Amino acid sequence: MSSPSFHSEGETSHYRSRSIAGLLSKPNIQFSLEGHDGPKGTTYSTMDQIKGTVTVTAQNDTRFDELEIAFMGSSKTFVDRMATTAAISGRTEASKNFLKLTQPILENEYPQPRILEAGQTYQFPFTFNVPNQLLPKSCGHRCETRGVREAHLQLPPSLGDKDLNANSGVAPDDLTPDMAKVTYAIRATFVRIRDNDSRETIVAEKSKKVRIIPAVEEQPPVSLKANLEDYRFRQEKNVKRNMFKGKLGRLVMESVQPKCLRLPSPKGSGDNRVTTLATIMLRFDPASEASQLPRLSTLTTKLKAWTHFASSVRRSYPTKANTMMDMTQGVHGDSTLLSSRNIETVEWTKHTAPSTRRTSTNWIPEPSSAYSSGPFYTCSILVPIDLPTHKSFVPSFYSCLISRIYALDFSLSLHTPGLSSPSVSIKLPIQISCAGSPDTPASPLSMGAAATNALEAVEEAEDVFRPRTIAPPSAMYIGGSANMAGLGAPPSYEVFSQHSGMSVPVAG
Numbered sequence: 001m002s003s004p005s006f007h008s009e010g011e012t013s014h015y016r017s018r019s020i021a022g023l024l025s026k027p028n029i030q031f032s033l034e035g036h037d038g039p040k041g042t043t044y045s046t047m048d049q050i051k052g053t054v055t056v057t058a059q060n061d062t063r064f065d066e067l068e069i070a071f072m073g074s075s076k077t078f079v080d081r082m083a084t085t086a087a088i089s090g091r092t093e094a095s096k097n098f099l100k101l102t103q104p105i106l107e108n109e110y111p112q113p114r115i116l117e118a119g120q121t122y123q124f125p126f127t128f129n130v131p132n133q134l135l136p137k138s139c140g141h142r143c144e145t146r147g148v149r150e151a152h153l154q155l156p157p158s159l160g161d162k163d164l165n166a167n168s169g170v171a172p173d174d175l176t177p178d179m180a181k182v183t184y185a186i187r188a189t190f191v192r193i194r195d196n197d198s199r200e201t202i203v204a205e206k207s208k209k210v211r212i213i214p215a216v217e218e219q220p221p222v223s224l225k226a227n228l229e230d231y232r233f234r235q236e237k238n239v240k241r242n243m244f245k246g247k248l249g250r251l252v253m254e255s256v257q258p259k260c261l262r263l264p265s266p267k268g269s270g271d272n273r274v275t276t277l278a279t280i281m282l283r284f285d286p287a288s289e290a291s292q293l294p295r296l297s298t299l300t301t302k303l304k305a306w307t308h309f310a311s312s313v314r315r316s317y318p319t320k321a322n323t324m325m326d327m328t329q330g331v332h333g334d335s336t337l338l339s340s341r342n343i344e345t346v347e348w349t350k351h352t353a354p355s356t357r358r359t360s361t362n363w364i365p366e367p368s369s370a371y372s373s374g375p376f377y378t379c380s381i382l383v384p385i386d387l388p389t390h391k392s393f394v395p396s397f398y399s400c401l402i403s404r405i406y407a408l409d410f411s412l413s414l415h416t417p418g419l420s421s422p423s424v425s426i427k428l429p430i431q432i433s434c435a436g437s438p439d440t441p442a443s444p445l446s447m448g449a450a451a452t453n454a455l456e457a458v459e460e461a462e463d464v465f466r467p468r469t470i471a472p473p474s475a476m477y478i479g480g481s482a483n484m485a486g487l488g489a490p491p492s493y494e495v496f497s498q499h500s501g502m503s504v505p506v507a508g
Helices: 008-027 144-152 162-167 321-326 444-463 496-497
Strands: 028-033 049-057 066-081 089-103 121-129 182-191 198-212 234-240 246-254 261-262 275-286 295-310 329-342 349-351 378-384 401-414 423-428 432-433
Touching: 008 496, 028 182, 028 198, 049 182, 066 295, 066 329, 121 182, 162 198, 198 261, 234 423, 234 444, 246 423, 261 275, 275 295, 275 423, 295 378, 321 329, 329 378
Parallel strands: 261 432
Antiparallel strands: 028 049, 049 121, 066 089, 066 182, 182 198, 234 246, 246 275, 275 378, 295 329, 295 401, 349 378, 401 423
């Protein structure tokens, strides 16, 4: 353990005066954003404009050479590895800068000469458009399917910052663990180039976080044969008369993925209620024609939010099974009770012949494993799904390091004398989408693969003529944590702005 250091009173005073002088010598940077005073604070959606001003005041004359105002997007994760062997225990970390847009600053906007004079205030305006998707190089690793790659090229929402949520007028808790964070910010950096070696030094730097909730459309439903370890669309269970007598029959509980929960636009007004409807189908195959129908009791609905995070890039959609086998992955689940409804009055319908008739909302489940022939009974239960307002929900998304998916857990309890409330349950996937701002153009998300193909073709063509440097990796990237930022800075949006009809700020 290192020994504490001591200073005499004179030395301490001199040290403090130097520290205070050093702090005062740095220019003071402030940000102001247009239209951020509403109840939703600094929350922006896809294609929204982020307009504002950087104001800087220097305590002393401060020379600089360049000013960079950038809109940045980054993700950070860490995974704690718990193992019996100390050699493989510990923590792995990763960070990835997936977005950088730079504000062009004209020569006549700089003070001449480039000196921030003491006591003077300088203002530099900026305008950024939140892009509808990332450039292909933001996800440069191999993916198992094209769908995974396209999902990784969508903007992830701001995640894991309770203070930012509170300042933006939404519930602080967004169901995210400390191990995952997605951050967007406007960053202003004053740079000076040293005369002796031409190296850049930062004169002053400051960032202001902004909350981004992108527009997200509903995606195709999950295949009934996929992710069987994470979801359960159907379950069967024997129903007994009581503890000592035989079974009444076999109960089937079944459903399909409901329509998505659609969040309102971050800048929307009016009713912000987010709701959808799930249909639960029950089928009872009696052991005999004399068997009594099961007495239904309570249907409990919970929303599970699963946050997957990793310290290495993901090549496939995350599942809980994969997480258990990979020490670079982690998953955090958060459960929210949505409702608990008494369903004793639900009426059964008797069927005398096998049928799988289906209507727009109801259908007849397939027979249970115990069914042979004879009459059976069905009923349907419509379950409203309402998102609570005391928590902050973000759209479903998949990114290179972090993903958020949701599931609905329906648990049905029965009245059975002498038994402790037997239950049957199913787990359904559900998506959360989000509407875009009403005053911005329609999101070009519908371009999908076509837009990705066009951007890839342009980048591949221009990449042939780009200069290359071959050198050993820097020591800062060898060993230690997995720093995804070391893979390179986020790609410029210059290609996108030159080769499409959209107006996107050019990154430097």
